Amino acid sequence: MTTDSTIEPTPNDCSQERRFSDFGTFGEALDYAASGTLGLNFHDARGDLERAYPFSELRDDAIAMARRLVAAGLKPGDRLALIAETAPDFAAAFCGAVYAGVWPVPLPLPTSFGGKEGYVDQLAVQLSSSDPVMLLYPAEISEMTQAAADRQGCKGASYEDFGAGDVPDAALPQSKPDDICYLQYSSGSTRFPHGVAVTHEALLANLAAHGLGMKLQPGDRCVSWLPWYHDMGLVGCLLSPIANQVSTDYLRTEHFARRPLAWLDMISRNPGTTLSYSPTFGYDICARRISSQSNVAERFDLSRWRVAGNGADMIRPDVMQGFVNAFADAGFSAGAFLPSYGLAEATLAVTIMPPGEGIRVELVEEERLSGHARDLARPARYRAIVNCGKAVEGMEVAIRGEGGRALPDHQIGKVWCRGSSVMHSYFRDPESTAECMVDGWLDTGDMGYMADGYLFIVGRAKDMIIINGKNHWPQDIEWAVEQLPGFNHGDIAAFAIETDTGEEAPAVLVHCRVSDPDERVRLHEQIKDKVRSVTGMNCVVELVPPRTLPRTSSGKLSRAKAKKQYLSGEIEPFKLLEAA
Structure with a gap:
């Protein structure tokens, strides 16, 4: 088998002048x-180079x-x-x-x-x-x-x-x-x-x-495990390196899933500066693989990781802090984090945090996020909302309320964008195109607010749980349950269902790793109490086997599919003792 010792990777730099995608096609x-010497480099499951291309x-x-x-x-x-x-x-x-x-x-x-x-x-x-x-x-x-x-x-x-x-x-x-x-x-x-x-x-x-927003510089090299059928992997980590002339190292997504630390090994071996993106769960997986006894400084050198991009899903500041805690001794700097926001309908990038600013959050009362008045009888609850950066070159971002009314800073509404990279259309679907495209503006379907030119994303409008006229964000429920001991990021899915009485209630599916029947009952009640503290109402809690909750092909939790599978009986919850 060929390894790094017999194959020379493409270099980080060459004499070719960098052009920032200023081409006609x-x-x-x-x-x-x-016309230069840069290129793509494919690695095996252990991160060893198999093919320079x-x-x-x-x-x-x-x-x-x-x-x-x-x-x-x-x-x-x-x-x-x-x-x-x-x-x-x-x-x-x-x-x-x-x-x-x-x-x-x-x-x-x-x-x-x-x-x-x-x-x-x-x-x-x-x-x-x-x-x-x-x-x-x-x-x-x-x-x-x-x-x-x-x-x-x-x-x-x-x-x-x-x-x-x-x-x-x-x-x-x-x-x-x-x-x-x-x-x-x-x-x-x-x-x-x-x-x-x-x-x-x-x-x-x-x-x-994308290239200008990351401030590409000599010595930069991209490292990626993201799938090429997803916009962040395809556009950000394949097409961008070609059009902006950046050598790139690849680890297959399935290999990352089995050996996530091989990603950090590849970054450590890069003699130049590294650009590498991941959704929140990628950072979470790596941090969880490191035990308190691990000497990360002996295995990794992350001091040259210049841009540690975050995107493709809601950014969790607690998870990012966990990554910093795990890898600071290996030289990782929190200032390398580069939150961003984008979607396929805008080709990819809509906003990018200026490099070096790291993750910045605002604490926002959950009542304001949900759009209803503060219940003074309950203690205030806050969610940390991540700053996703400023609009990239050629893109405008606006927040709109009911009837398309433009909203000022710090008011939550629909996120709209307009620019030279917004999609042409949905293929052979003029109705859906017309629903989200108005006078050149794209309705992203996301909710957020602006502050001093920076965008803060709150959640997907279609995911919001609306019960008795009150709005609840599923991630607020999911994140609250995750604070209980024994749960990992992605173990909980929350959505609304209609109960036997015809009323709507929040339903929460939770991966359960407990086998003792009495412990399951205790856990069930603990989760119900936790959700009640967030929503102020009773909920349906179902404990399901690990790895049951469906994911999209890029690894994100699919709440819509979880709801469909639960209602159809495809997801079978554990049966609890009658005493429950």
């Missing part, structure tokens, strides 16, 4: 990157793939579905589709939850929505992926088979900035998928804003 961006080699492979696609009959505007494994085959196929004017559609790999049939069903729905001419996939999952392709009636082939043989001599079309570059599906879309159509112009505008 993404193909032009790769053409320019290929210079941008020049990626471009050669992408041109060959483009010619194969044209020879196979694919035309500009056709869709090419790609199972997004973190490997050269996907990178070459994605870029090859772009050169051919074909729209690549990155789709997820199977996960450890959901099972084979669930994965085939998810793929089939997304294939039906994107209507591709062909699906390409890794050979090792050909049975599942071909089943989904057959169900949709599109061609299917493995990357290996499609890329075999001589390269045909086929002329490639010339793309324009306002052409669609690719379709991005959100990680949680299973029943009603929305394919976000992103133009070359929008993509490059966001990539430029």
Whole structure:
């Protein structure tokens, strides 16, 4: 097996002048990157280098793939579905589709939850929505992926088979900035998928804003384990390094899940400065793997980690503090944290914290977050709201209330954004496009407020639990329960249900690792009391087996799916003693 000792990684720097994504099309961006010596580097489960893949080699492979696609009959505007494994085959196929004017559609790999049939069903729905001419996939999952392709009636082939043989001599079309570059599906879309159509112009505008917002500098190198079917992994950690000319090291997402500290090992080995992003749970997993007896300074050197990005989910300041506590002795600086906010409908980045400012929070009364008056009979409760930074270059952010009324600083409302990187549309879904796009402004579906040019995100509007006219944020309930001993981040899902009496009540599903029946009853009552202290009302508490709560393909808790599975009986809670 080849290791770091026999393969030279692509360098951190080269003589090529950095250009911040100032190209007409993404193909032009790769053409320019290929004229230097930087590139992508793929590592095994232990973090050892398996393959160095210079941008020049990626471009050669992408041109060959483009010619194969044209020879196979694919035309500009056709869709090419790609199972997004973190490997050269996907990178070459994605870029090859772009050169051919074909729209690549990155789709997820199977996960450890959901099972084979669930994965085939998810793929089939997304294939039906994107209507591709062909699906390409890794050979090792050909049975599942071909089943989904057959169900949709599109061609299917493995990357290996499609890329075999001589390269045909086929002329490639010339793309324009306002052409669609690719379709991005959100990680949680299973029943009603929305394919976000992103133009070359929008993509490059966001990539430029991304590079400028992070203040890219000589010596920077990206390290990532994020999946390439998610916007933060695809745009932030694959397309941005190409268009902004940054060498990058990759650990497969499934390898990170098994050996999360390999991510920090890779960062430690980087002789330059590191840029690396993760949702909150990635930092949480790493901190939990370190025991109080561990000497982190002997194993890790995180002193050159310049940008430790946070995004893709609600940012938990307590979890971030836990990471600092665990790795400060290894040189990690809290000032490296870079909170951000974005979504696929804006290509990726909407706001980024200026580098070096770290995590800043405001304590806000939960009554104000929920939009109702303070109950003076109950003690005030506060939630720490994380500052997600300032609007990136070319983007405007506004907070709107009822009827689209603009709200001043510190007033909570819907988050809207407008700019050069907002999506073209939802693919073949004009109704949904019209619902969220008004006069060039995008309704993000998130709630938040502004303060002195900085954005604070409160939660997803669709997740809010409304009972008896009062609003409750599910994360407030979930975070309160997590404070009880024995629970991890992601062990609780809260949502509203209709009870047997026809009234609505909060329901809380909780991963239970206790086997003693009496202890389960005690835990059940403890959780009920905790939720009552937050909401002021009784709730339905269900203890469920560990690893039961569903996740999106990017690892985030899916409350909507948890509710659906619970109501359908697919999630079976533990039965408690009659005395309960």
